[in-house]
Amino acid sequence: MADSDNSMTLPFVTRRRVLVGGMITSIALVLEKSALAGNVAATSALPDPALTLWREWETAYKLSERLCRSQQRLETRLVESIGFPGVTVRLPEGEDVMVHSIGALNEVLGKGPDMAALREKAASDLAAQQARWDAAAEEAGYTAALRAEREAGERAEDLLEAFSTTPATTLAGVAGKLDAVLRVGEAWEECSEFPWPQIRSALSDLVRIAPQMMPEQFVHDLQARTIFPRRRRG
Template identity: 35%
Template sequence: MTKSENDRTLPAITRRKMLFATTAYLSALTDHTAPGASHPSSDQESIAPGNVLALWRAWYDAHEEGKRLCHQQQRLETEVLKSAGGFPVLQLEIPGEDKPIVVSTRQEIDSWLPGDAMAEERKTARSELAARIKKWNVADEQFGYSRTRHAETQIAGIEEASANTLWEAPALTTSDIIAKLHSIIETEDPGSHFKERPWPQLRIILADLVRIEHPA
């Protein structure tokens, strides 16, 4: 990296501010066509192939919903863990094994504790695992952890499909290029942590494009 490139390397807080400013700029351009962040959809048939800004908005809504669901499922997982007393797994002390074996199904118990000689241990392990699974399922139903995790998985698929459609769409304006570059940076380096090439340079280019298109 040359001295001039080093001079233009943005500190972390400035990088985030730059991305926030880019998001605000693109949101202002797309508010009138926004499908609504609370109901992102993979159905993009109503969006013209060349409408890059509308495609960006579809991706951005899914991206934001994905982040919300990710934080929600992490919080709910903590609640379920506290309520259930741990994950629905069991540690088995197996003769000849240096460390306990973690099992999560009856089949795994049967595999690790086979034969008549292990019948009592097998029965006890099955009963204990079943009790832990029951406690987990009760807590899961109460807090809705699995439902949220399923929703997060679904929105991740929508976000990926939206991003691919956006990146493949032809850019016709500077704002289109800003939208595509912004989504790539947010997708691949969401925390703006990458310092190796090409990420600092891409962030600088994005800042240049926003400044050109929307001077302060």
Template identity: 45%
Template sequence: MADSDHSMSFGRVTRRLALAGLFVAGVGRAFGASRATVPSDVMPPPASDPAMMVWRDWNAAYEQAMWRCDRLQELEAALGERVDALWAVVSVPGGEETIVCSKAALDRIVGERTDMADIRAKAEADLDARQAHFEMVATEIGYFEGLRAEQAGFAKVEALLEALSETPAVSLSGVVGKLDAVLRNGADWDDRSSFPWPQIRSAREDLMRIGRQLTPHAFFPGG
């Protein structure tokens, strides 16, 4: 298992601890759909604001990455229905049965015990068979392809977020865009009710309120 590019326990298939509970089953977004599209009754983002230009690219990448994340969760659910957990049961002479999920764990249990050679061989064969079945099903349904696409999508999001932080804003819309990107990117991974997300959300709303007073028909991200 350790030699395989895709070696993993099935417990790690649902590896997104940060995304636990973020998405509600059955509620998805259409590919390319953006929650921050410009309504028809407002002015588009200022073309002269470089920060807004980067925000538009970031917003598109973010929505695409989230769609890929939703899709990968669907593939993970399909894996869970067709693949058993990657483990084997080891019966230690004079001891209790133990579940191992890797050959490294098996090494820790067996150690140098020569009386467990047959037990080790059977456990290794079980692990290899389960791993092979996992990889066959995962390849068949496109899980690994989806995983690579998700990773590439979030890498693009992070790169554009960094670019946005380095791009000066020349309008209130641009400043709001920066806060919107930070809020949506960060609050999705943390407790949205804890510091600093309520404070950032409040600052964004304040800027939008002030901006609408100054330019009633302007577009503000997150509005």
């Protein structure tokens, strides 16, 4: 087999858990609206670069999640109709092993001459199944959906990285940074592992203290608002 064949792998299966629930206003947006409601002059001030970045990131993040759900639906249909590319290899000891890539095949059978015939037959069968999957994926629109989801995800990741070098000039901008970190970083909602409880606490403190520090800029029901829903465990 050519070297290029060795790069053939099991089709990408995203394991990212997508957001659930209805649309709820995030803390960053609540802070922004509160500031504008309490201080009309804020509309003429220079925009907070962190808050501007947060708006761009949230748009990209929501698009990525929407495309993720779309490609997952298409992937499920493909798996149900033709299954993932894979071949069952019977080892000399009599054990059957399912492999999904050339790399896995070489790991199972090794590269010794005594396994050459079995290895070539399995590689040929795997290549045929991969070609069948690729053709079906292209026809079903899965290939295009997967590419779009990856591009949107990379865009959201690039914007997330930019938060570390973008200074906030308002409390809304600070909240936007924390909001993005929580929504992307937590393994599940209300995750108890470090540093997520501490970050949630800091964000809660920000919402609690901001009206006390600048009462003329924030509406009174700020503390009753809820942040955007995040991943739920399971």
